[in-house]
Amino acid sequence: MDIKEIQNLIKFVSKSGVNEVAIEQGEFKITIKSEVAGSEQVFVQQAPVMAAPQVMPAAVQAPVAAPEAAPAATEAAPAENANLIEIKSPMIGTFYRRSSPDKDPFVNVGDSISPGDCICIVEAMKLFNEIESEVSGKVVKVLVDDNSPIEYDQPLFLVDPS
Amino acid sequence: MLYKRLERNLIHLAIVDSTNDYAANLIKTSEVPSGTTIVTSNQQKGRGQRSAMWTTQANKNLTFSLIFFSNEKIQKAFYLNIAASLAVFKTLSDLKIESKIKWPNDILVQGKKICGILIDNSFSGDKIQSSIIGIGLNVNQKDFGDLKEATSILNEIGQEVEVMDIYEQLFGYLDFYLNLLMESNYKILLQRYYEQLLGLNQEGEFESKGIKFRGIITGVSEIGLLKIQTSEGTKEFDLKEIRMSYPSNFF
Numbered sequence: 001m002d003i004k005e006i007q008n009l010i011k012f013v014s015k016s017g018v019n020e021v022a023i024e025q026g027e028f029k030i031t032i033k034s035e036v037a038g039s040e041q042v043f044v045q046q047a048p049v050m051a052a053p054q055v056m057p058a059a060v061q062a063p064v065a066a067p068e069a070a071p072a073a074t075e076a077a078p079a080e081n082a083n084l085i086e087i088k089s090p091m092i093g094t095f096y097r098r099s100s101p102d103k104d105p106f107v108n109v110g111d112s113i114s115p116g117d118c119i120c121i122v123e124a125m126k127l128f129n130e131i132e133s134e135v136s137g138k139v140v141k142v143l144v145d146d147n148s149p150i151e152y153d154q155p156l157f158l159v160d161p162s
Numbered sequence: 163m164l165y166k167r168l169e170r171n172l173i174h175l176a177i178v179d180s181t182n183d184y185a186a187n188l189i190k191t192s193e194v195p196s197g198t199t200i201v202t203s204n205q206q207k208g209r210g211q212r213s214a215m216w217t218t219q220a221n222k223n224l225t226f227s228l229i230f231f232s233n234e235k236i237q238k239a240f241y242l243n244i245a246a247s248l249a250v251f252k253t254l255s256d257l258k259i260e261s262k263i264k265w266p267n268d269i270l271v272q273g274k275k276i277c278g279i280l281i282d283n284s285f286s287g288d289k290i291q292s293s294i295i296g297i298g299l300n301v302n303q304k305d306f307g308d309l310k311e312a313t314s315i316l317n318e319i320g321q322e323v324e325v326m327d328i329y330e331q332l333f334g335y336l337d338f339y340l341n342l343l344m345e346s347n348y349k350i351l352l353q354r355y356y357e358q359l360l361g362l363n364q365e366g367e368f369e370s371k372g373i374k375f376r377g378i379i380t381g382v383s384e385i386g387l388l389k390i391q392t393s394e395g396t397k398e399f400d401l402k403e404i405r406m407s408y409p410s411n412f413f
Contacts (some may be wrong), residue, residue, distance in 0.1 A: 127257065
């Protein structure tokens with residue numbers, strides 16, 4: 001198999017959509033693999049007596065990289081956090097998203113909040129502190145699990161003020 | 163809860179002369195991690211600034227000494243006082259108690275003392291080898307006898323609280339502020355200390371070496387001396403050299 005034939009073979013394989021083709025002719029072996037990510041890889045094993053054809057990884061046009069996996073449907077964070085406001089914990093304590101276990105959370109992703117709105121409760125030294133928002137905007141992400149310990153200044157919510 | 167600088171290693175003693183002395187002995191005789199705390203419900207001979215006695219009713223108050231290895235430069239020793247003062251201030255603030263820090267590190271509520279701090283450092287070369295941060299915080303003590311200028315958490319918020327709940331919170335803030343110190347955030351620490359410093363930029367009456375004078379506290383020096391602007395210029399005072407009588411409008 002000469003170099004022209006190998007090039008044609010690679011083109012054929014890449015168009016065919018198959019992931020892997022292995023051909024064996026006497027002492028000549030060639031395996032053409034198409035990775036999931038898109039780039040073609042050619043593995044050639046050549047019998048030592050024969051002049052080895054050069055491996056040409058760039059011989060085929062790699063298909064355009066598949067679009068990035070879609071973000072998870074829930075609590076999707078935008079790619080850029082630059083314009084978002086972090087609401088931070090004013091104290092060490094335990095973070096609660098609801099006033100009691102059978103109640104709805106004070107805020108959910110997508111909710112609009114205004115200054116003065118209660119957004120969570122932080123329990124410290126058995127005192128329950130209602131934490132009010134100081135900003136207005138839309139809740140983009142809740143950064144802490146309900147009923148978990150939090151540190152001083154730890155970001156709790158991401159809010160889009162626009 | 164994850165701590166940045168301190169390990170939880172709590173030694174609870176039913177009765178002890180002084181938790182700071184016990185901690186000093188512990189450092190000499192064994193290897194303990196930074197954060198090791200000696201806490202007692204009954205301290206017999208607590209020491210305060212200038213060797214003043216610090217008495218506490220059994221089982222009512224939080225009395226402990228925390229061992230901390232900072233390897234900080236000697237010149238920065240005062241920042242340990244700042245970190246400890248801010249930790250107490252913040253803990254009280256979480257309980258909705260408004261306090262002020264009286265230089266160097268007493269915590270007052272409306273002019274009444276609620277907490278005293280005594281830090282013993284041992285040095286090696288130009289570094290602080292170990293620090294023992296002793297804190298006495300009045301928690302559930304109601305009656306202070308002749309001590310008119312004392313108060314407690316109970317007296318301020320009108321309800322008893324669990325002494326060890328207070329300890330947990332305070333330990334968390336000690337970790338927070340000592341971490342700021344270890345990250346060399348001196349400016350932030352000093353700024354926050356100034357925000358709570360009693361009498362800053364206010365005129366007060368002072369006494370040094372038997373001489374009374376008026377002046378304005380302008381801050382503390384890098385090594386923790388109190389800076390007072392007087393008619394003869396700004397002077398720096400050591401704790402032993404200065405007495406302050408704060409006017410009531412300070413509180």
